[in-house]
Amino acid sequence: MFNLIKAETKKILKKKSFLIVTIIFILYAILINVLYKNLNTITSVTEYDIADLQEENSHLDLSKEEDLAAFISNLTRIEIENLKNEYNTYPQKFLIENYLYSPMYHLLESRYYDSKSDKLTTLETEYNTTLELIKKGDWKYFVNANLTKYQNELSQTKDSNEKKRFEALIDLEEYRLANNVIYDESNYLHNALEDIKINLTEYLNLKNKSSLTSEEEKRYAYLQEQIAQDKYILDNKVDILNNTNLKSVFANFASEFGLFILIYIILIFGPIVSEEYNKGTIKYLLIKPYRRSTILLSKLLTGLLFIPFIILLMLALEFLIGGLILGFSSINIPVLIYDSAKNILVVYPIFKYTILSLLSILPMYLILGILAFTLSTITASTSAAITITFLFYLLGNVISNLALVYKFKIFKFFVSLHWDFSYLIARTSNPYHFSINFSLVILGLYIIVMLCLAFLYFRKKDVKNI
Amino acid sequence: MSILQVTNLCKKIGKKEILKNVSFAIEKGDILAFIGxxxxxxxxxxxxxxxLQKMDSGTITINGYDIKKDFVKAISSVGAIVESPDVYQYLTGMENLEMQASFYKDTNFEDIMRVVRLVGLENRIYDKVSKYSLGMKQRLGIAISLINNPDLLILDEPTNGLDPEGIKELRELLLKLAKNGTGILISSHNLSELESFCNKVCIIQKGKIITENSITELKTTSENKYHLKVDNASHARKVLGKKATLLDDYNLELFADEEGIAQSINLLVEHHVKIYEVIKESLSLEEAFITIAGGEKIV
Structure with a gap:
């Protein structure tokens, strides 16, 4: 038996097709990693077309009230963009956008509305002071200003929810000072701080609301997840949202490279019996001192042993290729999964996550592999085994999607609804509301039926004359 | 105990009877020509x-083990080439041999080198089989079938693709194996190649064994062919009657046993026919086979 498995392994490894698929995988992995390297990380900032705004302004009639308002708004935007282009570094860029816009707008507004000169002077002074501070890059001034503002508001408010909000905002500003987090959109800590700041009010409002509509519930769950994630980033100082690194490729390994696992499996199981018949080598194999069922079993076991082997091979190749292209340093960053039912953040080390997510869809590969194996045995045709298995995979996906819409009872027994356990890793519930045990029973039944067919057939089969 | 004993083997495919009560046996050292x-x-x-195929009825035993009931024991002392030497093209000759050898207990590298030398493939054994000629594949197939020192060797059309030198080597190899006690079953289209070294012949026609004999038996039961050169062939033909066939003005052919040829020569002398030559042409296995099959050339 051991010798048979050894021989089968040799046959698979020595075939050109195995080498070819591995080479294609390497090329594909290189492309994927290059793609990840070039993914745009910074959340897309709204781009303003200055020429467009100027064009629009030239057509406005300033004697009309609403046109004037639009004119001033456009002009402010143009000035801000020009300043941002002038000081194309952080924190200046961020401060101009967030702390200079309002003084600039008020200044321009009072200019065009013929305000009193003393008000205009005040506004001009305010604008110039702010601009000077920004030019110097004195970001701490703005943090301290915020802190003072929040502390004042905290001391004045009596509403307990408002109190919580200001306390949280003060915490954020203090974190910024303590950790020297410059206003810089390429800094993940800055992004996390700003993200919480943006979401905080809405989150607290929803949290304190007594009853939520289903829309609001979804939104609340989303905000909960976002804030939990941002908090994790701030507490642990890890850049988990960055997806231009090796960790990110590994987190998406199953979806990026899953097709290759399928290709390898079909490639191994599709010809495993049929090719021996087609090439006539079955005659040598069957006149060796083994029972036919032993020979078939050794083929099955070899194929099954190859599944972990090819997965490890792919992981190792990706680790090398991805590491060379994206660097290895991100491998310590974990994957965070938010469990909405328990309201906790589950932290997976990256390799554990990758392996678990692959394991969760392993039943699919197992079913498809055994299907190819059975077809190869019964039809003695490699092309039939490969084509039908691939079609079954496509059909399975279609039926899985249909079953989400149409609740026909018959779908319950179709295997593709049961071969994906990734919901366990994603910490969501089964989309079809099946229990794990029911899914396992269905999977077991499919496997037993297919294997029985293959073994009964192989034991009886005559080797036909050419 | 016979090495191979086939008894009343019957097989149907669909409604067609492929084999009808096929029986024969191979003893130690036999080389049986299986002709059809x-x-x-x-x-x-x-x-x-x-x-490789299931039989409908009958029994086959190898070294006393029933092929149906004791398959593993029965088959472990058999080596065979069926139809053609189909080996893994993407492996080298050596890799193929090593793989086939690994399926038997107690085979080692020495055994492999022994069979490689036996079939004369030493120079090309590390080449991929896809680069082999048909003759070399045939040699590799024979090497594989010998890897387990079989008691029964079955060769289906082994001379296909072998050059005359290869056939000569194969003949010597088989004779040597038979001398050491191996029973050999060999089927071939080329009957004249078999006759020089087979000691038994088994003729099958339309699924039935029509004769199972030793070669010498097969030959002596038939008449021999004689070639005569005379001064006047047509006159001689008249004297001898229908037994003789006219070839040209001086030559004729005659079928007769030993007594018959003596009488014929006497008769020709009495009729004043001058005899220049009398040549006995030994009957080939193929011709004997045709005689037995009723004059119908079936190969």
Whole structure:
């Protein structure tokens, strides 16, 4: 038996097709990693077309009230963009956008509305002071200003929810000072701080609301997840949202490279019996001192042993290729999964996550592999085994999607609804509301039926004359 | 105990009877020529012996082990080439041999090198089989079938693709194996190649064994052919009657046993025919085979 498995392994490894698929995988992995390297990380900032705004302004009639308002708004935007282009570094860029816009707008507004000169002077002074501070890059001034503002508001408010909000905002500003987090959109800590700041009010409002509509519930769950994630980033100082690194490729390994696992499996199981018949080598194999069922079993076991082997091979190749292209340093960053039912953040080390997510869809590969194996045995045709298995995979996906819409009872027994356990890793519930045990029973039944067919057939089969 | 005993082997495919009560035996040191036309049932018989096809009735035993009940024990002392030497093209000759050898207990590298030398493949054994000629594949196939020192060797059309030198080597190899006690079943289209070294012949026609004999028996039961050169062939033909066939003005052919040829010569002398030459042409196995099959050339 051991010798048979050894021989089968040799046959698979020595075939050109195995080498070819591995080479294609390497090329594909290189492309994927290059793609990840070039993914745009910074959340897309709204781009303003200055020429467009100027064009629009030239057509406005300033004697009309609403046109004037639009004119001033456009002009402010143009000035801000020009300043941002002038000081194309952080924190200046961020401060101009967030702390200079309002003084600039008020200044321009009072200019065009013929305000009193003393008000205009005040506004001009305010604008110039702010601009000077920004030019110097004195970001701490703005943090301290915020802190003072929040502390004042905290001391004045009596509403307990408002109190919580200001306390949280003060915490954020203090974190910024303590950790020297410059206003810089390429800094993940800055992004996390700003993200919480943006979401905080809405989150607290929803949290304190007594009853939520289903829309609001979804939104609340989303905000909960976002804030939990941002908090994790701030507490642990890890850049988990960055997806231009090796960790990110590994987190998406199953979806990026899953097709290759399928290709390898079909490639191994599709010809495993049929090719021996087609090439006539079955005659040598069957006149060796083994029972036919032993020979078939050794083929099955070899194929099954190859599944972990090819997965490890792919992981190792990706680790090398991805590491060379994206660097290895991100491998310590974990994957965070938010469990909405328990309201906790589950932290997976990256390799554990990758392996678990692959394991969760392993039943699919197992079913498809055994299907190819059975077809190869019964039809003695490699092309039939490969084509039908691939079609079954496509059909399975279609039926899985249909079953989400149409609740026909018959779908319950179709295997593709049961071969994906990734919901366990994603910490969501089964989309079809099946229990794990029911899914396992269905999977077991499919496997037993297919294997029985293959073994009964192989034991009886005559080797036909050419 | 016979090495191979086939008894009343019957096989149907669909409604067609492929084999009808096929029986024969191979003893230690036998080389049995298994002869039949295309479709007569040679390969089917061989496949039944090897358990590659199921039989409908009858028994086959190898070294006393029933192929159905004791398949593993029966088959472990058999080596065979069926139809053609189909080995893994993407492996080298050596890798193929090593793989086949690994399926038997107690085979080692020495055994492999021994069979490589036996078939004369030393120079090309590390080449991929896809680069082999048909003759070299045939040699590799024979090497594989010998790897387990079989008691029973079954060769289906082994001379296909072998050059005359290769056939000569194969003949010597088989004689040597038979001398050491191996029973050999060999089927071939080329009957004249078999006759020089087979000691038994088994003729199958339309799924039935029509004769199972030793070669010498087969030959002596028939008349021999004589070639005569005389001064006047047509006159001689008249004297001898229908037994003789006219070839040209001086030559004729005659079928007769030993007594018959003596009488014929006497008769010619009495009729004043001058005899220049009398040549006995030994009857070939093929011709004997045709005689037995009723004059119908079936190969």
């Amino acid at each position: 036309a295309n479709g007569a049932g040679k390969t089917t018989t061989i496949k039944c012996i090897l358990g």
